[in-house]
Amino acid sequence: MVVNKRSFSAPQSLLESNLPFSNDEPALTGITITREQCVDQSLIDSFLRFLRHGSDDTIRQKLNNYRRAPSDGGNKCKEFLKQELYPNWQIRNNIISFCEKEAAEMKAETDQRSNGTGKSSTDSIIDARLDPYAAREQIEEQESRYKDLNKVRNWVANNRKIEQILTSVTARILRQNCDQNEDYLKQFTQFCKDNT
Numbered sequence: 142m143v144v145n146k147r148s149f150s151a152p153q154s155l156l157e158s159n160l161p162f163s164n165d166e167p168a169l170t171g172i173t174i175t176r177e178q179c180v181d182q183s184l185i186d187s188f189l190r191f192l193r194h195g196s197d198d199t200i201r202q203k204l205n206n207y208r209r210a211p212s213d214g215g216n217k218c219k220e221f222l223k224q225e226l227y228p229n230w231q232i233r234n235n236i237i238s239f240c241e242k243e244a245a246e247m248k249a250e251t252d253q254r255s256n257g258t259g260k261s262s263t264d265s266i267i268d269a270r271l272d273p274y275a276a277r278e279q280i281e282e283q284e285s286r287y288k289d290l291n292k293v294r295n296w297v298a299n300n301r302k303i304e305q306i307l308t309s310v311t312a313r314i315l316r317q318n319c320d321q322n323e324d325y326l327k328q329f330t331q332f333c334k335d336n337t
Contacts, residue, residue: 145246147239148173149188152228155195172236176247179240180289182296189233189300196229197307204318218319227332230308234333237300244293251286 150171172178172188179185196203203221312325 144175145239145243146173146175147235149232149236151188151192151195152225152232154225155192155229174236174239176243179243179293179296182240185236185240189236192229192233193303193307196226197311200226200311200314201318204314216319218315222315222325222328223332226311227329228336230304230329231333231336233304237297237304240293241297244290244297247286247290247293251283251290254286255283 148171156170169184169187169191172184174185203225204218308326308329315325316323
């Protein structure tokens with residue numbers, strides 16, 4: 142089986158910002174994700190916490206910093222969106238999408254193993270007679286695979302909801318502080334299309 146993996150690192154602007162964390166947890170600034178990290182999400186959660194803190198949690202402070210910076214005639218809000226916020230959102234979206242794809246592959250593999258193990262039903266009966274624990278072990282293994290699959294699916298659904306809430310709140314703050322007529326979520330969708 143081919144092991145899918147993908148590496149992500151925090152946007153450079155976030156690494157340079159030196160934003161303090163509320164706890165003593167060291168900031169995880171880069172990560173390589175495999176299926177194992179999608180099943181045991183502690184590293185991914187730590188990285189997402191760092192990214193979320195660096196943009197959405199500190200959005201007002203970031204906008205103030207951009208407004209205080211010497212103006213070069215350009216729009217500071219657009220600069221912030223292009224250089225910091227949208228790249229941050231895109232990384233988070235890509236991480237969740239990676240685990241979502243892994244969940245789809247896990248489902249296909251688990252279904253294939255459950256439906257077509259390559260043995261006939263008589264072989265399974267013979268195996269069960271020779272080894273009375275074989276059937277139970279097979280069921281436990283199948284339940285374990287579905288348990289991991291459900292864990293990843295729940296994590297993906299939960300993080301999609303978190304992202305929806307965060308981006309909606311941030312878009313509202315942007316409308317209050319930048320251009321109230323802009324659709325920042327639609328702009329982000331376009332940003333992702335332009336940067337794939």
